[in-house]
Each structure stands twice: as C-alpha cells, then as structure tokens.
Amino acid sequence: MEMYVIDGNFEEVCPEKVIKFKPPLYKQRYQFVRDFVDQHKPKKVADLGCGDTELLRLLKIYPCIQRLVGVDIDKEKLQSNGHQLSPYLGEFVKPRDLDLTVILYHGSVVERDSRLLGFDLITCIELIEHLDSDDLARFPEVVFGYLSPAMIVISTPNSEFNPLFPTVTLRDADHKFEWNRMEFQTWALQVANRYHYSVEFTGVGEPPAGAEHVGYCTQIGVFRKNSGKVTELCFPEQHDQHVYE
Template structure:
C-alpha cells in the first residue's frame, strides 16, 4: 500500500513486478497547479480549501493577488497547528506589501458541518477529499457544500480507479480511502449533484497515462462545478441574515445554543453557525493599510528624488569636463540625431509635461507634480495633497510645500 502512495505522490521506489509510473511534476503538485490556474483565470476573492491537510494549497494560493480571504478546514487539528506557521507573512511581505488585504484562517472541524463563516465564497476546493467519506458522510457532503455553502465554483478531485491497473498493486491508493471511482461512477454522481443543486459541471483531470494506455484516462479525475445564475440569487435570499453572532468564543456560543437540547442532533439548523474551531488566523500587510501605504510612498519618493539628483550631478560633471559642441546650422547648441524618434507612451507624455527638477544654489528641488506623475506614486496617492500628507515631516519640502527639497552635495539625504 505504501508503494501505491509513493507512486501517486511522485516519490517512487523500484518495484520489480511492474514498471513504475513517474509523474513530472509529482501528481499532488499537478492538482495544486490546476487549482492555481483556475484562480488565475477566474480571479476569486474568497477561496476555501475543504480538507486542507498540511495547507500546501493555501501556501500556494496566498501569493495570488486577487485573493482577499483564504480559509482552510480540516478534521486533523494537530496538522493545522503544526503547519499554520507556513501561512504567516514573511519579511518580504512587509517590505513589499500586497495591493489588497489578505486574511487567512484555519478551522478545525468537519467539512460536513454547516458553519456560516463558510458562506459567500467564490471558490471551494475539495482536493482528494470525497474518497475518505463513508456512504453516510458522502450523502451529507452535497447538502452542506452545494446546498448550504453554495460557492460560485467548486473543484473536486478524486482518484480514477481505472488508472490503478497500471500501478504495482491493485488495492486503494491510500489505506483511509473508503472507495475509488471509475470515470463513469464519478461523472454519474457529479451530474446528479449538479442537477439537484443547480450547478453545471465539466470533467477533466491531471496525471497523463503512459503511451499505449490512454484508454484508462487521467490518474486524478476532476470535476469543476459552476453555480448557475438563478441558484446564486436563491442562495443570497436563503442565507441572508444568518450572520448574527460575533466570533467571541466558539465554546461559549456552542454552550449557549445547545442548552435545553437533550440531543445535540436535534438543534435547529438556524443554530449551526460556529461549529468549526478557529485554530489559526493571520492578516497580511497591504497597501490598503495606511501605515504600509505611507511607508511605500516615502520609499518611492526617496528613490526617485535620489535618482534625479544623481542624474543632475552627473550632467553637471559632464558639462564641466566636455567643451560644448555646436553642430553647423544648430545655433541652439542642442544635440541632434538622425535616429528615429521613439514613440511615447501615455506615461512618457505625462512625464514630458510634468515640471522639471531645478537647483537654487546648493539646494535641489523636485516638484511634487513631477513626483505624482510617476505611475505607481500616482496610483498610491491619487493627488498632490495626499502625497504631501504622506510625506508629512519625514521628507523636507520647500516653503510653499510644492517640491521636495534636498542638499545637492549631501550624500546623507538618502
């Protein structure tokens, strides 16, 4: 059985009875890449990984700029606590903050529980999950994920049992698998679920079969479910107003709402709000947070003013060392060239008309109107007034606050 696991994960050992199949990249990476490609294509803001395990998929998706909320749910609390640190911001995230806010939360609990914090997601990933359910749990799964959570898109992957004949052993790929479906079995189940909950579904997979065995299909079969428009409207109406409790204490809320019920299973669905225990949460620095935005603006202004000052100093030295050359017929002394004039972009044109830096005695000035003309600074600040506010008392301005002021010959300015 261990040999089968190794084959699927791409870390294989030699088995003499059959030729070992190696996947490159390893199959688990292909599955994660499939989800990543979906995210890049559809740009979801809120993504949930149901059965997130060692959080590898979440660690990949946290770099997607479109995502603002990432949630992982798993029944194994120990794995969540052990791997949660992989999702924490690193030094680079503070030095170069992302554009949008990002919050990552891990919940310990069953994906078969109805928890209102999993409502309203754009994408839910169920990667190698359903084959771990017994028949009773498998029957609950569509009602919870498709009927209650009803995300805009759901991607489900599961082993293709037809591929197993190519492996050194013919048993299930994992000892915890309760079943492994053929393509026909999976597609029959998926089409029935899609029909019941008003989704469409498309089938694909990862893990190409070897030459000559194409008839077995992909090693991992995948269904991509998309919620239909009318289902989206019904979901909004059905779940509107269910977010009524603050997340103060999961245990206290459960204790309060279960008092008076002898049988926990008899609690009305209305009370299934916070059945998942939050074990980890973190927020990433972003340019939506004013302190990080200000820090980035100040850094960019420092960099641009330093670059302009250095360029001006170089031009002064060249002017002192080189005699002015005036070409015949060019009385202005300006350099002329027969080279074609480059086509200017909109950003180039904005810089052309922006006020130029200037020097008065030993002071070098860069107008704020020129600084704001740089595309990224213009995006971050919007207008000169906001730029002036960001600079505050950190960077010296001239008397009327219209330009950055630095000593021309002082290298310690920046």
C-alpha cells in the same frame, strides 16, 4: 507532460511497474487550482480538507484573493503547519494592494458553518474518497446546498488508472472508495442538477503511451453555479452558525 516508466518498456517491467509523474501528481493538482484562480480571480477561497496547508501556501501569493480559509478534521496537522501561512519578510517589504486574511478551522467538512458562506471558490482536492457513506451523503447538501459558492473544484482518484500501478487496490489506506470515471460523473451530474450547478470534467496525470483508454490518474469536476438559480433548500439558521474551532 513527461512520464517515466522504469526501464523504459512498460510491458517488460510488469508486474513491478512503476509510474512516475513529472511534476509529481500532487503538484499537478495544485497547479490546476492555481491556474483556475489565475483565470477566474476569486476573492474568497476555501480549501476543504486542507491537510498540510500546502495548497493554501501556494494560493497566498495571488493578489486577487482577500480571504483564504482552510478546514481540516486533523487538528494536529493544522497546528504543525499553520505557522507556515504567516507573512514572510518580503510581504512586509512589498505589501499587497489588498489585505489578505488567512484562517484555519478545525472541523468536519460535513458540518455547516456560516463563516464559509458567500465564497467565490471552494476546493476539495482528494477529499471525498476519505468520507464514509454517511458523510458522503451529507457532503453535497452542506457544500453545494448550504455553502453554495460560485465555483467548486473537486478532485478524486480515477480507479481505472489503478491497474497501471504495482499491486494497488486502493491508493491510500484511508480511502473509503475510489471511483471510475462513470461513477464520479454520475454522482457529480446528480449533485450539479439538484443544486443548480453546471459541471465539466477534466483531470491531471496523463496515462503512459498505449494506456490512453484509462483516462487521467486524477479526475476533476469543475462546478459553476447557474446564474439566476436559487437553491430551493432554505436554511433559516444559516446566520451566525459557528461550529468550527
């Protein structure tokens, strides 16, 4: 992966240092998910906090996927971008072997909806840092405990990388927090242990030469449900619980 620093010399451009990722960081995150789908061949995939639905559009082409769901709290974004998930002309000319159903839901990721039960993969790309403390506390019990998919991919900013950006405190005005690697890994391990998942850590967005110690710009946790383990939490109301629009 190439990385550019304006004027070539990282130290000389301080304090107005600019890091450009190639490909752009959001594309690297999406490519990580695409490679993961390619490797694990999930049939049912949900993207929580799907925003402009770009990741869903990229995943549509994978023949293994038979159900693709996006959930977002921003109804306007879903309405303005949803039409781009309609079939292309080429998809009629050369139909898929397996039918694909694409569904967009308006709702909060910390609400339980039984239509998201039994999924192979749930992705949460740059989502958790937008949750306030109450929602963050509810997030694991809904996503890991109730929905309990086979695999979960969570990405979030790595705050240790932030000093390399010009005048950055938080990367986005809507972020409620940004964790360093220890904070994210501590949270992730606690969640994994509680809900019987294993977790591995990786990331995208490599630091420039000389700053390797800060780690990836985006940190990623890959969670896999432990086989044979049944979550102790029981949800008697889990059938036909529809809260999303």
